[in-house]
Amino acid sequence: MNIKNVMMMAAMMPAFALAETNSNSAPASVEANDTTIRVNDQNIVIKQDGEQTSVKIYKMNGNELNEMTKISETQFVDGQEIEKVFVTSPFIPQTLSKRKRSLESHYPTFFFGCSQLPGSRGSMGGNNEMHSRDSKSWEWGITLTSLCFRLSNEMALTSSLSIGQVHHHFKDNYVLSTENGVSAMTPIDGETLKKSYISYNVLRLPIMLEWQKRIGCHDAFLALGPSVEYRWHEHSRYFIGKHKHTETGDINLKPIGLNLEARAGYSGVMLYARAGITPLLNKTKAPECYPMTIGLGFRL
Secondary structure, rough: OOHHHHHHHHHOOHHOOOOOOOOOOOOOOOOOEEEEEEOOOOEEEEEEEEEEEEEEEEEEEOOOOOEEEEEEEEEEEEEEEEEEEEOOOOOOOOOOOOOEEEEOOOOOOEEEEEEEEOOOOOOOOOOOOEEEEEHHHHEEEEEEEEEEEEEOOOOOEEEEEEEEEEEEEEEEEEEEEEEEEHHHHHHHHOOOOOOOEEEEEEEEEEEEEEEEEEEEEOOOOHHEEEEEEEEEEEEEEEEEEEEEEEEEEEEEEEOEEEEEEEEEOOOOEEEEEEEEEEOOOOOOOOOOOOEEEEEEEEEO
């Protein structure tokens, strides 16, 4: 049922309008300002309350008292249509919603986060073996596309595809170098490094269970789930003054990684966290480390 059709029906059927004062011929819940249309043994009641319009249908019981029972109600609120069907069986729920609010995924259009390289899975903070400088390490990225599969009124299974770049910085004049296929942190003696880092590109695919609820005019949401990422185009570089040097293009990066992700936010702003389940580098040929990121995302 469309609200325009309801109002058109009300305009085209003035001959059926019936104003009765007999309490037995109209439902007790009908107010004086309501518009009532009488069709055979049914009363159609249209009520306007602010931005909400409701259409109720009552039917004669057929008993001696000529009482009327509400058999259907449709509400139009903020462009959404909700239809309720009322039944008398004790084994069927009294209200059956036929039109539900659509759910959508809440992934950031653009995200930026602070990255860490802890030495063990699930931990936080610096990694002495990697000489990591977490305060200077970061990632950025954009979401290319997303999907949402409704599970219930407030739960959905969502997924997306994002692309980004990650930088992990080091301190104490150390660079990650590779020799004879083995990567290790190596000090650069006799020079003062302006910065030293490894970088790589990433293509990430999360699959998350998301709870969302309309609060005011926007959605509040919370999501949790795993993600798989593909990494490529890795480098180990450092700066001496303004001059950039590439130490190696092979840091024994594992091309496929698994993570656990979480997101929470309201409207177009969200916080996210990601922890690596698998190591970033091949730990048989490089120091053991697991990527971890906490960041901020914005959804357009």
